[in-house]
Amino acid sequence: xxxxxxxxxxxxxxxxxxxxxxxxxxxxxxxxxxxxxxxxxxxxxxxxxxxxxxxxxxxxxxxxxxxxxxxxxxxxxxxxxxxxxxxxxxxxxxxxxxxxxxxxxxxxxxxxxxxxxxx
Amino acid sequence: xxxxxxxxxxxxxxxxxxxxxxxxxxxxxxxxxxxxxxxxxxxxxxxxxxxxxxxxxxxxxxxxxxxxxxxxxxxxxxxxxxxxxxxxxxxxxxxxxxxxxxxxxxxxx
Numbered sequence: 768x769x770x771x772x773x774x775x776x777x778x779x780x781x782x783x784x785x786x787x788x789x790x791x792x793x794x795x796x797x798x799x800x801x802x803x804x805x806x807x808x809x810x811x812x813x814x815x816x817x818x819x820x821x822x823x824x825x826x827x828x829x830x831x832x833x834x835x836x837x838x839x840x841x842x843x844x845x846x847x848x849x850x851x852x853x854x855x856x857x858x859x860x861x862x863x864x865x866x867x868x869x870x871x872x873x874x875x876x877x878x879x880x881x882x883x884x885x886x
Numbered sequence: 887x888x889x890x891x892x893x894x895x896x897x898x899x900x901x902x903x904x905x906x907x908x909x910x911x912x913x914x915x916x917x918x919x920x921x922x923x924x925x926x927x928x929x930x931x932x933x934x935x936x937x938x939x940x941x942x943x944x945x946x947x948x949x950x951x952x953x954x955x956x957x958x959x960x961x962x963x964x965x966x967x968x969x970x971x972x973x974x975x976x977x978x979x980x981x982x983x984x985x986x987x988x989x990x991x992x993x994x995x
Contacts, residue, residue: 804985813889814924814932814975814987827983830887863931871979872922872937879931 769793771803771864771877778883785854785884789847789864789877796822796842800869803847805838807860808879815860819867820847854884887980890915890988897994903964906991908976909957914986916957920979923952923961926990927972935974936961963993971995 775787789803796803802821808814818828818838826838837850847864861881865873891909898904908921915921919939924932934943936952939959949964959978963970976988 806987813990814926814977815889816977816985816987819983819985821983824983829984865932870937870941870943871920872934873924873932873977874934874937874943876931876933 769866769875771866771875773862773864773877773880775862775880775882777881778885779854780886781855781884782853785849785851785858785882787849787851787862787864787880787882789849791845791847791864791866794866794875796840796845798822798869800867800871802867803840804865804867804873805847805849806863806865806873807858808863809857809860812860814863817849817862856884858882859884887914887984887986890976890978890986892974892976892988892991894989895992895994898963898966900966900968900995902966903962904966904993906961906963906974906976906993908959908961908978908988910959910978910986911957914957914978914980915954915959917981918979919954921952921954921959922977923950923959924975924977925970925972926975932975966995968995 805817820826866875923936
């Protein structure tokens with residue numbers, strides 16, 4: 768059974784750095800074509816793809832946030848970490864991690880974690 | 887990447903069929919047969935309904951079907967049921983290991 772779970776702070780102050788962790792189980796990221804993506808959803812708004820990392824490749828980011836995002840992996844802990852610098856209230860959203868499978872779709876999702884950016 | 891364009895809302899009666907469009911560009915939808923569709927109920931994580939344009943994951947009802955023509959993909963739901971009421975998002979590969987989602991469509995049954 769494949770599961771993913773996001774964890775991290777629920778409240779972050781503007782200009783601070785947000786760090787979120789995605790812990791997954793039931794899957795090996797060394798499988799070709801398998802990656803972990805980060806997607807966010809502001810309250811009442813649409814999904815937005817943030818970035819993706821494969822086992823054997825550098826991370827990839829959405830162009831609009833590339834300068835503020837870093838995705839790293841710790842395969843021994845089966846974790847992926849998303850770091851977003853200089854957060855702003857517009858970054859308030861539910862952040863999801865999701866498994867990209869060889870079917871080229873985000874087939875498994877975490878429950879999401881709500882992050883509020885406010886002073 | 888710009889978000890894919892979906893209608894904000896669609897509605898239908900039980901047992902009817904509806905189609906949700908997803909308009910992209912020649913850089914995403916038009917270039918790759920890698921459009922997926924997700925169903926999201928309030929407060930829940932998205933659920934994959936269609937992948938690679940028209941394929942259904944195991945366990946997804948055959949009432950859901952996907953297609954593509956040019957730069958526009960579509961999701962059709964036939965025999966509408968009350969449980970289909972949800973938000974639907976399309977997503978396309980956009981090259982260079984990047985992905986783009988649509989703006990979402992609220993389906994009312």
